Amino acid sequence: MIFVNGKPVETADHPTIRDVLVELDIDPDAAGIAVAVDAEVARRGVWPTRTLDEGAHVEIVRAVQGG
């Protein structure tokens, strides 16, 4: 299990970041999103290869309206 945006998510063992995005119906090729794993930015280029350990904390963010 990993945590995505604070919620527990069951995944296959050691999924890549890209796997997780696809699993959650988030287009990994869409512009405007960014990912942090365990409080460090994971750049887009590593999404297909970077695997996640059990218990990893993943944050996926996008731009929203804000002052």
Added chain:
Amino acid sequence: MTVQPHVAGRSASPALQIAGRTFGSRLLLGTGGFTRMETLGDAIEASRTELVTVAMRRVDTSAEGSLLDVIRARGVDVLPNTAGCFTARDAVLTAQLAREALGTEWVKLEVIGDERTLLPDAPELLVAAEQLVDEGFVVLPYTTDDPVLARRLEDIGCAAVMPLGSPIGSGQGIANPANLTLIIEAAGVPVILDAGVGTASDAALAMELGCDAVLCASAISRATDPVAMAHAIRHAIVAGVLARGAGRIPRRTHARASSPLEGMAEFAE
């Protein structure tokens, strides 16, 4: 014939420059608070802004917004903020995520110290600003109206300083014009009034005092007619710049007649 307004002092430049980039508009627009995307788009158009702020939040797969599409369709750039961050660490991470998501190194740095007032946390702000400048960001920090803090932020290498007029969303205008003037007099980087604007006259006053630009969010987005207010504030900023260049009369305690005292007609009883 085109009449070039004579504009004195720090506003002599006909255009706003931040970090080597030139802007035709001195109004930055916050996108927060608009209830409809269409209104946001129309307000961007009416304001003539070239730079609009966005916040970074968790992806909500159920509601994919078209915010970036609306912004880009209007041909303006995004300035991500770090709103909601209470620590330097969170603000730096948010800026890094924004750079990754949006492909911009510009960030409006906010590190908030208190939920009720949303006032900046000065020590955390300095730590975050220093780290982001070191990482190559163009840092525009939301700061208090403290001239010393503004100077420190400039010394660190911030590309502008963004002092508040009054608390975010309060609409109280410029609470301390004396402090704002001290910041403006000392600053070697653009001074952008951020927060507190309630209506057009507040924005005009900011420019008359010598600010280089104004950022408005709630004043426009939460106005009864946001598009009309965007239009009004755009013109208020132009009026303020022109008025500063024109040179206002000094304030006097007593009246000074503008009509001649000589040559008055004398009427028979």
